[in-house]
Amino acid sequence: MALVGNIRDFSLSDFLSLVDRGYKTGALHLSYNDQTARLYFEKGKLLLAARRPEDEKPDLLVRLGVLNAEQVAQACQTLAARGNGTTLSQVIIDTGLASPDRLQQALLGHTEQSVYGLFAWPEGDFLFEHNQRPAPDAPLAPTPISIDHLIMEGVRRIDEWERIRDRIPSTDLVPRFLAPPGEKLKGMRLAPDEWKVFARINGRDTLAEIAQKTGLSDFDVCRAVYGFLTAGMLELVKRQRVLAAGMPPVEQPRLKKSLVNRIINRIRSM
Amino acid sequence: MQTVKMVISGAVNAGKTEFIKTISEIEVVSTERRATDDTRLIKKETTVAMDFGRIAISDDLVLHLFGTPGQKRFDFMWEILAEGMLGLVILVDSTRPETFRETNRIIDFFVSYRDTPYVIAANKQDRPNAWSPEELRLALRQPPHIKVLPCTATDRESVKNVLLELLYVIQERSED
Numbered sequence: 001m002a003l004v005g006n007i008r009d010f011s012l013s014d015f016l017s018l019v020d021r022g023y024k025t026g027a028l029h030l031s032y033n034d035q036t037a038r039l040y041f042e043k044g045k046l047l048l049a050a051r052r053p054e055d056e057k058p059d060l061l062v063r064l065g066v067l068n069a070e071q072v073a074q075a076c077q078t079l080a081a082r083g084n085g086t087t088l089s090q091v092i093i094d095t096g097l098a099s100p101d102r103l104q105q106a107l108l109g110h111t112e113q114s115v116y117g118l119f120a121w122p123e124g125d126f127l128f129e130h131n132q133r134p135a136p137d138a139p140l141a142p143t144p145i146s147i148d149h150l151i152m153e154g155v156r157r158i159d160e161w162e163r164i165r166d167r168i169p170s171t172d173l174v175p176r177f178l179a180p181p182g183e184k185l186k187g188m189r190l191a192p193d194e195w196k197v198f199a200r201i202n203g204r205d206t207l208a209e210i211a212q213k214t215g216l217s218d219f220d221v222c223r224a225v226y227g228f229l230t231a232g233m234l235e236l237v238k239r240q241r242v243l244a245a246g247m248p249p250v251e252q253p254r255l256k257k258s259l260v261n262r263i264i265n266r267i268r269s270m
Numbered sequence: 271m272q273t274v275k276m277v278i279s280g281a282v283n284a285g286k287t288e289f290i291k292t293i294s295e296i297e298v299v300s301t302e303r304r305a306t307d308d309t310r311l312i313k314k315e316t317t318v319a320m321d322f323g324r325i326a327i328s329d330d331l332v333l334h335l336f337g338t339p340g341q342k343r344f345d346f347m348w349e350i351l352a353e354g355m356l357g358l359v360i361l362v363d364s365t366r367p368e369t370f371r372e373t374n375r376i377i378d379f380f381v382s383y384r385d386t387p388y389v390i391a392a393n394k395q396d397r398p399n400a401w402s403p404e405e406l407r408l409a410l411r412q413p414p415h416i417k418v419l420p421c422t423a424t425d426r427e428s429v430k431n432v433l434l435e436l437l438y439v440i441q442e443r444s445e446d
Contacts, residue, residue, distance in 0.1 A: 266325065
């Protein structure tokens with residue numbers, strides 16, 4: 001079933017994060033006023049971002065200066081002859097029309113710029129169709145693009161406290177890594193201020209203390225942390241909980257197993 | 271007579287009142303009023319204080335079900351309801367992603383200071399465009415050990431299943 005919503009309520013960064021963590025394959029259709037866009041994903045990575053229908057056609061490679069019109073026609077002919085299961089990018093690489101690096105670089109740049117533009121939309125309906133794939137002749141990045149740094153880029157453009165407060169209600173919270181961040185970090189391109197914040201996260205200091213130690217504003221620290229949160233790298237905990245070394249400050253009443261079993265049996269019999 | 275308490279929470283129009291009505295043995299005591307703010311765009315009446323339902327377990331044991339008011343201005347009620355609760359059901363309207371942030375705020379409120387056993391019920395799974403429980407887990411950023419269950423609050427079996435799954439979580443933590 002398709003996922004529908006509006007990026008005003010569930011931001012594009014949040015959606016990209018969902019795609020990333022859920023290893024989703026499919027197409028995200030976006031529309032805002034008279035603009036539309038379509039993003040194709042394969043197992044949580046981005047294959048193609050099209051701000052207009054022509055971006056899904058082989059001629060995009062001519063516009064990007066990767067191939068000329070004759071080479072594109074030649075590649076399309078070979079693709080048609082090879083049949084199902086082959087992509088245009090594979091044909092271009094196999095026939096030596098362009099190197100994998102050249103193709104990747106051009107399509108990566110185009111895709112990133114297309115997605116960055118979408119972060120400026122204040123709202124827009126989205127619809128995610130599971131398992132919808134691009135046409136075989138679509139110009140896909142030979143190596144699917146990791147979306148972690150796209151998420152961070154989206155977060156960098158947030159300029160309102162309101163949005164950040166949804167997830168970071170107080171600067172008294174302590175950011176703590178969920179796991180060693182090594183692998184996640186490889187796909188991200190952090191700005192110098194984000195590195196400063198990243199380096200100060202130790203599971204003990206609050207956001208306010210990190211702001212003090214880095215000399216950054218509360219907003220800048222919270223925005224960077226918002227990005228790390230959206231990328232699924234860390235969690236925020238209250239200091240009291242941290243100091244208690246994982247023990248809950250408010251004890252829940254402990255019940256006897258026999259009593260719980262009685263409730264279970266009663267509910268089952270209803 | 272011993273009473274134990276479960277709390278049913280969630281954003282406005284998540285289905286809390288319906289959930290309790292479906293399983294309660296008594297007519298639910300509800301303080302629904304005509305909505306006077308933005309809520310009226312979603313539903314004509316909304317719970318302004320709380321819902322209360324009851325299930326008699328035996329002659330000497332009763333389970334009380336409390337539904338929290340969904341509107342932000344009644345946050346103060348949550349603290350009162352949370353005191354001494356056995357466990358928590360967080361209901362989510364699976365068809366309205368605009369409520370996911372509010373749902374996260376509610377989870378954070380109830381869970382961050384207490385080691386509360388809780389499950390998430392992905393309500394309205396019978397509607398078109400409902401997000402699946404797995405998609406809701408991702409959207410709400412819940413770890414794998416938290417149960418996110420399909421739910422239709424008007425269906426008794428579905429509500430029973432949610433309560434049972436919560437009870438299994440509580441059972442694991444209970445003393446022999």
